[in-house]
Amino acid sequence: MVKVIASSVRKGNVLEVDGKLYVVLTANNFHPGKGTPVTQVDMRRIVDGVKVAERWRTTEQVERAFVEDVNHQFLYEDGEGFHFMNPENYDQIVVDADTMGDQKAYLQEGMTCVLSMYEGNALSIQMPRHVTLEISETEPVVKNQTASSSYKPAILSNGVRTLVPPHINAGTRVVIATEDNSYVERAKD
16 A cells, blocks of 8 residues: 555545545545645445545545556457456456446457456456547538537447537547547548
8 A cells, every 4th residue: 555645546546445445436636716625536445336425635645555557458248247358468357347337338349448456356447548439420510600619419339429520420430538528530540
């Protein structure tokens, strides 16, 4: 265990609080105009999956567990969970749906992800920052709209909803940010 200040806690970190391990789901630093800055952290207890919210002063010390971040390649999904393989030693590991969370929509066969491992178990997953997907449906362009300020709703090939510029049509391949489902650019392939 390593002590770190609360403001340095990030999504995917593993913390020890009151003798139990937690995976950080979200971490936000708030700096009010008056008063002490605080860090608001939403976590999931590893043992039973209970979600907990904590608030610390940004300078408070918290215990961070040592986890190993290992690249794994996504193979397939079945009733057991999501199967990943370590490309260095070909070991396979199964990650459950709770650990995957909403990110499972972006998984593609052969995709390389970073699994945070603690004592042989996958605690959290870090997806690539950007993925390329196809637009399956979108609204038609409305004339006289300026391209700079207006976006229209679209549904991606994986079923996720996003907003895209008016010139993007169904069938177009686009780059999407996995963190917030936002449009980045038109795919270059």
